[in-house]
Amino acid sequence: MEGQDPEMSRVFIRSASALPVSEYWAKSLADLMTDAAIKAIDAAGVEKVDKIIVGNMMSGYANHQEHLGALLASSLGMRGVEAMKVEAACGSGGAAVHEGYLSVKSGEYENVLVVGVEKMKDMDTPKATKALAMAESSDFTQAVGASFISLNALLMRLYMNSYNIEEELMDYFPVIAHKNAVTSPHAQYRKAITIEDVRRSQVIADPIRLLSSAPSGDGAAAVVLSAKEGSVEILSSEIATNDLIVAQREEPLRFLATEFAFKRAMQKSGISLQDIDFIEVHDAFPVVASLALEAMGISKKGKAPQDAANGRFNMGSELPILTFGGLKARGHPVGATGAYQIAEAFMQLAGTAGQNQVNGAKVGVTHNVGGVDTTAVIHTLRRVE
Amino acid sequence: MIPIAYWRNRKVYTRMVGSKCKDCDAEFFPPVRICKKCGSRNMEEKEMPRSGSLLAYTKLSEPAQEFKEYAPIYLGLIRLDNGVNIISMIADADEEKLKAGARVQATVRKWAEDGKEGLVYYGYKFRVSQ
Numbered sequence: 416m417e418g419q420d421p422e423m424s425r426v427f428i429r430s431a432s433a434l435p436v437s438e439y440w441a442k443s444l445a446d447l448m449t450d451a452a453i454k455a456i457d458a459a460g461v462e463k464v465d466k467i468i469v470g471n472m473m474s475g476y477a478n479h480q481e482h483l484g485a486l487l488a489s490s491l492g493m494r495g496v497e498a499m500k501v502e503a504a505c506g507s508g509g510a511a512v513h514e515g516y517l518s519v520k521s522g523e524y525e526n527v528l529v530v531g532v533e534k535m536k537d538m539d540t541p542k543a544t545k546a547l548a549m550a551e552s553s554d555f556t557q558a559v560g561a562s563f564i565s566l567n568a569l570l571m572r573l574y575m576n577s578y579n580i581e582e583e584l585m586d587y588f589p590v591i592a593h594k595n596a597v598t599s600p601h602a603q604y605r606k607a608i609t610i611e612d613v614r615r616s617q618v619i620a621d622p623i624r625l626l627s628s629a630p631s632g633d634g635a636a637a638v639v640l641s642a643k644e645g646s647v648e649i650l651s652s653e654i655a656t657n658d659l660i661v662a663q664r665e666e667p668l669r670f671l672a673t674e675f676a677f678k679r680a681m682q683k684s685g686i687s688l689q690d691i692d693f694i695e696v697h698d699a700f701p702v703v704a705s706l707a708l709e710a711m712g713i714s715k716k717g718k719a720p721q722d723a724a725n726g727r728f729n730m731g732s733e734l735p736i737l738t739f740g741g742l743k744a745r746g747h748p749v750g751a752t753g754a755y756q757i758a759e760a761f762m763q764l765a766g767t768a769g770q771n772q773v774n775g776a777k778v779g780v781t782h783n784v785g786g787v788d789t790t791a792v793i794h795t796l797r798r799v800e
Numbered sequence: 801m802i803p804i805a806y807w808r809n810r811k812v813y814t815r816m817v818g819s820k821c822k823d824c825d826a827e828f829f830p831p832v833r834i835c836k837k838c839g840s841r842n843m844e845e846k847e848m849p850r851s852g853s854l855l856a857y858t859k860l861s862e863p864a865q866e867f868k869e870y871a872p873i874y875l876g877l878i879r880l881d882n883g884v885n886i887i888s889m890i891a892d893a894d895e896e897k898l899k900a901g902a903r904v905q906a907t908v909r910k911w912a913e914d915g916k917e918g919l920v921y922y923g924y925k926f927r928v929s930q
Binding site: 540541542544545548552553554555556557558559560561562564565566568569572573576617618619620621622623658660661662663664665667 | 801802805806808809812813828829830832836855856857858859860861862863864865866867868870873875876877885886887888889900911912921923924
């Protein structure tokens with residue numbers, strides 16, 4: 416563990432909010448982030464914040480709106496406050512929390528509001544598919560017709576071929592996600608599903624099916640970070656990147672960004688694998704959850720789906736994941752997802768997770784990804800005793 | 801597709817021009833500015849071999865908007881004969897022949913068009929050669 420620099424502040428989470436992920440036809444992008452922000456500010460009991468950071472991926476393309484920092488500050492009536500947007504594709508929410516963490520840690524800011532927001536339902540499906548593809552190269556990947564889901568489909572096929580894994584075994588991840596979402600107050604799909612349901616669902620990009628891919632939706636989640644007080648402390652916050660063009664990776668089945676970020680986050684936090692009580696892993700597709708858990712050293716190479724099938728990641732087991740439904744069932748409003756994970760980890764560690772509570776949770780990890788492990792954001796968090 | 805971007809990249813799209821490192825001989829596609837193997841900036845243009853083997857493929861039923869009229873489209877992850885991986889649309893796809901290890905050959909086909917009055921974009925696609 417690295418020594419604590421006396422000039423650096425510790426970083427606490429003072430409050431969190433998470434709107435139910437849904438299709439908000441009657442609400443705007445500004446409405447969603449304002450709703451989440453007001454809830455978090457009121458719960459924190461602060462009059463004002465010193466800085467606002469908005470995590471968002473696609474507002475320019477989806478909602479014809481940029482300048483989200485100033486938009487939210489205006490909406491909150493906080494004239495004069497510093498505010499900006501942070502973008503790292505589907506990792507935008509986690510990256511925004513990272514920037515908030517650094518701001519507080521630096522000692523320059525006492526209270527920082529971080530909001531993750533995405534309003535995807537202003538787009539039809541082909542436009543949303545285009546928006547998601549922007550996480551990869553415009554010139555060399557989008558140009559040849561490859562969408563984001565098709566890149567993951569190729570990776571999943573390669574993974575299954577390399578480790579001789581049956582398609583069915585991959586489906587335990589969506590089943591776990593949906594099971595946990597049944598009692599999750601902010602989940603988009605509060606309905607349990609079976610392996611058979613996944614097998615019967617429509618193929619989107621073979622072998623990925625409708626029920627093995629995270630849905631699109633609208634949502635916003637917020638946290639107030641503080642240098643002074645909060646029931647949860649962020650121990651470390653790390654971001655790493657991998658080749659933008661998936662085809663250019665020498666080892667496509669190695670999630671290098673997750674490996675780097677997780678290793679650094681664990682070193683700086685001083686915790687070990689055995690200390691982790693739950694992980695919010697980025698389960699955009701089963702192959703992503705699998706390769707991430709393997710990159711973190713939690714599962715052996717090619718064994719994460721079997722671990723999932725064996726019940727290792729269920730609530731009440733050794734290492735629960737996706738405790739409020741994950742991307743698959745809580746929903747995946749892309750630029751908001753990383754903020755949802757932090758809000759969920761806060762609820763677990765503050766002991767306010769209700770029916771989804773991981774009993775006695777003291778330490779949690781969140782894993783948020785932009786692109787195909789192109790940006791990985793890891794946070795380690797601990798309950799303040 | 802952004803018309804001017806198509807023009808900028810025409811060598812890459814039609815002749816599959818990538819890069820070769822003059823220091824360590826590593827090859828890349830699409831082109832890179834700095835060698836991903838040795839870090840050298842001493843790169844030159846290099847046309848890729850036009851044949852390779854299929855590693856994996858997917859049939860995409862919901863492509864992004866500029867390709868939606870061609871759905872479903874087939875995409876392959878291909879290992880070219882110089883060891884470089886490439887993701888490409890597959891032309892004349894026949895699922896019986898699309899197996900891991902199948903030999904594939906590059907050809908130039910239509911990728912997409914910008915409506916009735918816009919440009920028509922052409923570029924490489926691969927098809928099973930045997």
